[in-house]
Amino acid sequence: MSNAPIILITGANTGIGFEVIKALVDSPNAYTILLGGRSIQKAKDAVKLAKEQFPNSQSTLSAIQVDIEDDASISKAFEEVSTKYERLDVLINNAGALFDFEIQSGRMTMREAWNKSWNVNTTGTQIMTHTFVPLLLKSSDPRLLFVTSGTSSLTETESSDMWVNKVPAKGWPKQAISMPSYRSSKTGMNMMMREWARVLTEDGVKVWCISPGFLATGLGAGPAANKEMGAGDPALGGKFIKDVVEGKRDQDVGKVIRSGSNQPW
Structure with a gap:
């Protein structure tokens, strides 16, 4: 059995997840990396x-199917990891999705989009974590990461500097300028992280929510449109998450962390 840390990343075949993969395989440190994807x-x-x-x-890199x-x-996926590796050192809950624009386009009803937002971003992530905790507890340095959103901060909803907080004109219907199902599900994830941080305190599991910033991924309007709106290079998110895996934010466990700071609740 290899002593290299075993890392499982969900939703890792694209977007920030794949940037994390690239950052880890480019590291001088050796890892056993499990690249999780629905397909x-x-x-x-x-x-x-x-x-x-x-x-x-x-590092060694292999694919694993997990939806x-x-x-x-x-x-x-749990049985596969348990049988092959007997433990897990790092779980990165990266898989997530934004469905608010599906309401605006008419492809989903409001109920469908809200239910799916919470099912993917919150409920599915909770079940994934709950299933894999026994393997994390077999690690000598267990780490549990949740990829959240910069739009999930309750405190920062008071700031009109963020485009998602712009106040629409009087009257009804309102022009859709926000993504409430997505950001509320990610706020829910932040609370979920706090629960796991509490529950796993005595087990020595280091837990964080990672807020990678507004990056030009396929989330929402897509890479090109996001870049036009000022989104940064997704590689920045990958490097940030790698740094957390490698211990550079151990002083901030239990927090929602940004590159260089903590995100307000």
Whole structure:
């Protein structure tokens, strides 16, 4: 059994998840990295791409199928990791999605979008975590990370500097300028993190929510549109999360952390 830390990342075949993969395989440290994806083929394709980009990596990288909306898929992934590795050192709950624009386009009803937002971003993440905690507790340095949003801060809803907090004109209906189901589900995730931080205190598990910032990923309007709105390079998010894995924010456990600061509640 390898002594290299075993890291599982959900939703890792694209977006910030794949940037985390690239940052980790580019690290001089050796890891055993499990790239989780809903589609095993897409996960395998991402593994192949990462290996091509970093042929001299010290780490080993393999694909694992896990869909956090599917309890059977989560259980199967748990059995696979348990059988092959017997432990897990780092769980990065990265898988997430934004469905508010589906309401605006008419592709989803409000109920469908709100239920799916919470099912993916909060409920699915909770079940994934609950399932894998026994493997984390077998680690000598267990780390549990939740990827949240900069729009999830309750305190910062009072700031009109953020575009999602702009006050619309009087009257009804209101022009949709926000993403309430997404940001509320991520606020729920922040509370979930606090619960896990409390529950796992005596077990020595280091727990955080990671707020990577507004980055040009496929979330919402897509990479190009997000970049036009001022979004940063997704690689920044990958490096930030790698730094947390490697111990650079251990003083901020139990917090929602940003690069260089903590995010207000």
